[in-house]
Amino acid sequence: MDTPELFDGYGPVAGFDEMFEKSEVRENYGTIHESFLKMGAEEIRLRADSLASSYLEQGVTFGVAGEERPFPLDIVPRLIESEDWQHVERGVRQRVLALERFLADAYGPGELFADGVVPRDTVMTSPHYHRVVAGLEPPNGVRVHVAGVDLIRDGNGDFRVLEDNVRVPSGVSYVMTNRRALSAALPEVFADHRIRPVAQYSQALLAALRKAAPAGVSDPTVVVLTPGVYNSAYFEHTLLARTMGVELVEGRDLVCRSGRVMMRTTNGLEPVHVIYRRIDDEFLDPVQFRADSALGVPGIINAARAGHVTIANAVGNGVADDKLLYTYVPDLIRYYLSEEPILRNVDTWRVGEPEQREEVLDRLDELVLKPVDGSGGKGIVIGPAASKDELDELRGKILDDPRAWIAQPVISLSTVPTLVEDGIRPRHVDLRPFAVHDGDDVWVLPGGLTRVALPEGELIVNSSRGGGSKDTWVLAGLSEPEDAGETAPTATPIAGITQSAGPAFDSDTRGVQVQEQEQQQQQEGPSC
Amino acid sequence: MLSRIAQSLFWIGRYLERADDTARILDVQMQVLIEDPGMDERTSCEQLLSVMGVEDYTGIPNRWLILDLLAHNADSPVSIAAAIGAARESARRARETLSTDIWAAINTTWRGLSAAQAMRPPEMFTWVRNRTAMISGIADSTMSRDEGWQFYMLGRSIERVDMTARLLSTAALASGPQVAWPTTLRACGAYESFIRAYRGIEADRQAAEFLLLDRWFPRSIVSSLAQAEKALTKLESSGQRSGFSDEAQRLLGRARTELEYRPLADIVFDLPVEMERLQRSCAAASDAVSARYFAESEAHTWRGGVLL
Numbered sequence: 084m085d086t087p088e089l090f091d092g093y094g095p096v097a098g099f100d101e102m103f104e105k106s107e108v109r110e111n112y113g114t115i116h117e118s119f120l121k122m123g124a125e126e127i128r129l130r131a132d133s134l135a136s137s138y139l140e141q142g143v144t145f146g147v148a149g150e151e152r153p154f155p156l157d158i159v160p161r162l163i164e165s166e167d168w169q170h171v172e173r174g175v176r177q178r179v180l181a182l183e184r185f186l187a188d189a190y191g192p193g194e195l196f197a198d199g200v201v202p203r204d205t206v207m208t209s210p211h212y213h214r215v216v217a218g219l220e221p222p223n224g225v226r227v228h229v230a231g232v233d234l235i236r237d238g239n240g241d242f243r244v245l246e247d248n249v250r251v252p253s254g255v256s257y258v259m260t261n262r263r264a265l266s267a268a269l270p271e272v273f274a275d276h277r278i279r280p281v282a283q284y285s286q287a288l289l290a291a292l293r294k295a296a297p298a299g300v301s302d303p304t305v306v307v308l309t310p311g312v313y314n315s316a317y318f319e320h321t322l323l324a325r326t327m328g329v330e331l332v333e334g335r336d337l338v339c340r341s342g343r344v345m346m347r348t349t350n351g352l353e354p355v356h357v358i359y360r361r362i363d364d365e366f367l368d369p370v371q372f373r374a375d376s377a378l379g380v381p382g383i384i385n386a387a388r389a390g391h392v393t394i395a396n397a398v399g400n401g402v403a404d405d406k407l408l409y410t411y412v413p414d415l416i417r418y419y420l421s422e423e424p425i426l427r428n429v430d431t432w433r434v435g436e437p438e439q440r441e442e443v444l445d446r447l448d449e450l451v452l453k454p455v456d457g458s459g460g461k462g463i464v465i466g467p468a469a470s471k472d473e474l475d476e477l478r479g480k481i482l483d484d485p486r487a488w489i490a491q492p493v494i495s496l497s498t499v500p501t502l503v504e505d506g507i508r509p510r511h512v513d514l515r516p517f518a519v520h521d522g523d524d525v526w527v528l529p530g531g532l533t534r535v536a537l538p539e540g541e542l543i544v545n546s547s548r549g550g551g552s553k554d555t556w557v558l559a560g561l562s563e564p565e566d567a568g569e570t571a572p573t574a575t576p577i578a579g580i581t582q583s584a585g586p587a588f589d590s591d592t593r594g595v596q597v598q599e600q601e602q603q604q605q606q607e608g609p610s611c
Numbered sequence: 612m613l614s615r616i617a618q619s620l621f622w623i624g625r626y627l628e629r630a631d632d633t634a635r636i637l638d639v640q641m642q643v644l645i646e647d648p649g650m651d652e653r654t655s656c657e658q659l660l661s662v663m664g665v666e667d668y669t670g671i672p673n674r675w676l677i678l679d680l681l682a683h684n685a686d687s688p689v690s691i692a693a694a695i696g697a698a699r700e701s702a703r704r705a706r707e708t709l710s711t712d713i714w715a716a717i718n719t720t721w722r723g724l725s726a727a728q729a730m731r732p733p734e735m736f737t738w739v740r741n742r743t744a745m746i747s748g749i750a751d752s753t754m755s756r757d758e759g760w761q762f763y764m765l766g767r768s769i770e771r772v773d774m775t776a777r778l779l780s781t782a783a784l785a786s787g788p789q790v791a792w793p794t795t796l797r798a799c800g801a802y803e804s805f806i807r808a809y810r811g812i813e814a815d816r817q818a819a820e821f822l823l824l825d826r827w828f829p830r831s832i833v834s835s836l837a838q839a840e841k842a843l844t845k846l847e848s849s850g851q852r853s854g855f856s857d858e859a860q861r862l863l864g865r866a867r868t869e870l871e872y873r874p875l876a877d878i879v880f881d882l883p884v885e886m887e888r889l890q891r892s893c894a895a896a897s898d899a900v901s902a903r904y905f906a907e908s909e910a911h912t913w914r915g916g917v918l919l
Contacts, residue, residue: 336615
C-alpha cells in the first residue's frame with residue numbers, strides 16, 4: 084500500500100541531500116525509503132512517539148540551564164557507505180596523529196616554531212595554552228585519548244572538517260543509546276542492512292585509559308570525573324562510567340595526599356590512577372587555575388606532574404581546539420606526517436592577518452564569523468542572516484581583537500530527511516565521529532553523532548540550540564568481516580530439559596473442583 | 612564503594628519506603644475518617660500531622676490539608692511527592708551504579724507522579740504502593756548483593772521501622788479502634804496474615820503485637836529491625852568476637868531486644884510514647900551510619916583558594 088504523502092513536499096532541495104538526488108532516491112537509501120513508504124505516515128508517527136517516550140523513561144537527557152531535556156532522536160536514520168566511511172576514518176586518524184605530534188611539540192621542544200610552521204604567538208596567545216603543563220610527559224605519550232572531529236558534507240557531498248575537539252568532546256553516549264532505541268523502533272528496516280555496531284566504544288575507551296596508566300601500575304583504578312548532576316552532559320558521564328564499570332566521581336569525592344589522588348570510599352581513602360575527566364581545564368585544579376572553583380580537586384595537576392596519576396584528555400589540549408590553529412592543521416599534517424591531508428578543511432580566513440582582515444571586513448554580510456575559542460555554536464555570527472546593527476557590532480569586536488576571530492564562507496550543510504510537524508522534510512546535518520587513541524592505534528567508532536538542525540533552514544546543529552540527532556548507520560562493506568569481538572557466543576541447544584511447572588491442573592480434576600466449589604457456595608448461601 | 616554513592620543508595624531505600632508507607636498511613640486515615648462516624652476530623656488530623664512530625668502549617672487540619680501536606684505538595688518535605696522526587700534525585704546521582712531497569716522504574720514513577728496526583732486519593736495510594744513494590748521487586752532481582760545493596764536495604768529497613776512506628780501511633784491515637792486496627796492491618800497488607808496467625812481472633816492488643824513483634828511478617832517492627840541489623844553486620848567486615856563497635860548496630864539491637872524481652876503489656880500501655888522512642892533510636896542509628904560510612908562524602912569545600 085502506498086502512502087506517498089510521507090515524502091510529499093520534499094524538495095526541491097537546495098544543496099546536497101543525502102537521500103535524494105533531485106527527486107530521485109539515491110540507490111543506497113532505496114531500502115529505507117521503501118520501508119518508510121510501506122509503513123505509512125501514521126505508523127511512522129506512532130513509532131516516533133514511542134521512541135520519544137522511551138527516551139523520557141530512560142532519562143536520556145541533556146541539561147540546558149540546569150533543566151533536563153530529552154535528547155531528540157529523529158526516526159529517519161542516516162546512512163554512510165562503507166567506502167565513504169573508510170575515507171572519513173583514515174582522515175580522522177591522520178588528524179588525531181598530527182594533533183598529538185603538535186601538542187607534544189608545542190608543550191615540549193617547540194620545533195614547529197623554529198621551523199616556522201605556526202607562529203609561536205598563535206599558540207602562546209591562545210587562552211587554552213597552559214604553561215603549567217609544559218614539559219609534562221604523559222605516561223604513554225598520549226594526550227588525545229578521545230577526539231571528536233566535526234565534519235560536514237558540502238555541496239558536492241564531500242566531507243570537510245569544521246573543527247577539532249580534543250578537550251572533552253561529548254555526545255558519544257547518544258551514539259550508543261540512539262542505536263539501541265532506533266533498532267527497537269525500526270527492527271525490520273534495521274534487519275535489511277548490514278550495519279557496523281557501536282556498542283564496543285566503552286571497552287575501547289577503557290582499554291585506552293588503562294594503557295595510559297602511570298608506569299608500574301599493573302591494575303589501574305580508572306574513574307570518570309564529572310562536574311555533577313547539573314552538567315549538560317551528566318547523562319553521558321553516567322553512561323560511560325556504567326558501561327566501563329568504573330566509579331563516576333565528583334571533585335569532592337577525590338582528595339590529593341602527598342602527590343597522589345585518592346577517592347573517599349566507605350572503607351576510607353583508595354588510590355586512583357587514571358582520571359577520565361569531563362571537567363574543563365580551568366575548573367580542574369583550584370591551585371593552578373580558578374581558585375573559586377569547587378568542581379575540581381586541589382593538587383591534581385601536581386599529582387599528574389609527579390607521575391602518580393594520568394589525566395585524560397591531557398590538560399592544555401584546548402590549544403589544538405583553537406579555531407585559529409585549525410587553519411594550520413593541513414600544514415601540521417604535512418609537517419609531522421609528510422602526508423597530504425585526507426579530509427579538507429573548510430576555507431577559512433585568519434582575521435588576525437591584515438590582508439585577510441580587509442577582505443573579511445568587506446564581505447562581513449556574506450561570511451560566517453566564529454570566535455576562535457568558542458564552542459557549542461556560541462558567539463557565531465552568520466553574515467547573511469545578521470542585521471546591519473549586528474554586523475556593525477561585530478565589526479567593532481573584530482577591530483578590537485582580530486586574533487579572536489576566523490571567517491568562513493556560508494557552507495550549505497548537506498540535508499537528510501527528518502520527521503517534523505509537516506511530515507518528512509530536509510534538515511541540515513553535521514557529523515561528529517569519535518576517535519580513541521590508545522598509544523598504538525587510533526580507533527574510530529563507526530558512525531558517530533549526526534546532529535540535525537530541527538528548525539527549517541537553521542545551520543547550527545547544537546543541542547543547546549534545539550538540535551536533534553540521528554542514528555548513523557555505517558554499512559559494512561562486502562568484503563569486511565563483522566567487527567571482531569561482536570559475535571555472541573554460539574549456544575548449543577540443550578535437549579531434554581523441560582521447564583519445571585507447578586502442580587498440574589488436569590482439566591478433569593478441575594472440572595470436579597469447580598463443581599464442588601459451586602456446591603459449597605450453594606450450601607453456604609449466595610456469595611456476595 | 613564511594614561514600615557519596617553509598618549515601619545515595621541508603622537514601623533511595625529510605626525515600627521509596629517513605630513514599631510507600633506514607634501512602635499506607637494516609638489510606639488508613641482517609642478510611643477511618645470516612646467509616647467512623649464518631650471521628651472528630653480536626654483532632655484526628657492534628658494528631659496525624661503531629662505523628663508525622665509536621666509542626667508548622669497554616670489552616671485548619673482537615674482531610675484536604677493532610678492530603679496536601681502529606682501527599683501532593685512537593686514543597687512539604689514529608690509528602691509523597693517530595694519523597695519520590697528525592698528518591699529520583701538520589702538515583703540520578705547514583706545512576707552509574709544502578710541497573711538500567713531500576714533507574715528506569717524510579718524515573719518512570721517520578722514522571723508519572725503528576726498523573727497520579729490527579730487520581731482519587733485511594734487510587735493514588737494504590738498507585739504509589741504498586742510503583743514502589745515494583746521498584747523493590749526490580750531491585751531485588753537485578754541488584755548485586757554487594758555493599759550498595761546492603762546500604763539500600765539498610766535505608767529501607769530503618770525507614771520501615773520508623774514509619775511503622777508512626778503508623779502504630781496513628782492507630783493508637785484514633786478514637787474509634789474498632790475501625791482503626793483492621794484498617795491499619797490492611798494498610799500494611801497484614802490483615803490476612805494476621806487473621807491466619809491468630810486464627811481469626813481480632814483484638815487491638817493482638818494487632819499491635821503482630822505489627823510490633825511478629826518475626827515472620829516482613830513489615831513488622833521487629834523483623835525490620837532484624838533486617839537492618841543484618842545489613843549492618845554484612846557491612847561490618849571486621850568480625851569482632853564480642854560486643855559491637857558499630858554505634859548503629861548497638862542502637863538498633865537494643866531497640867529490638869527492648870521490644871522482644873519486655874512484657875507486651877508494658878509496651879502497649881503507652882504505645883505512642885514507646886513508638887516515639889523507637890523513632891528516636893532510628894534517627895540516632897541513621898546519624899551513626901552517616902558518621903561512620905558517609906562522613907568522607909561530607910566534602911571539604913574549597914573556595915577562594917582556602918580549604919574550609
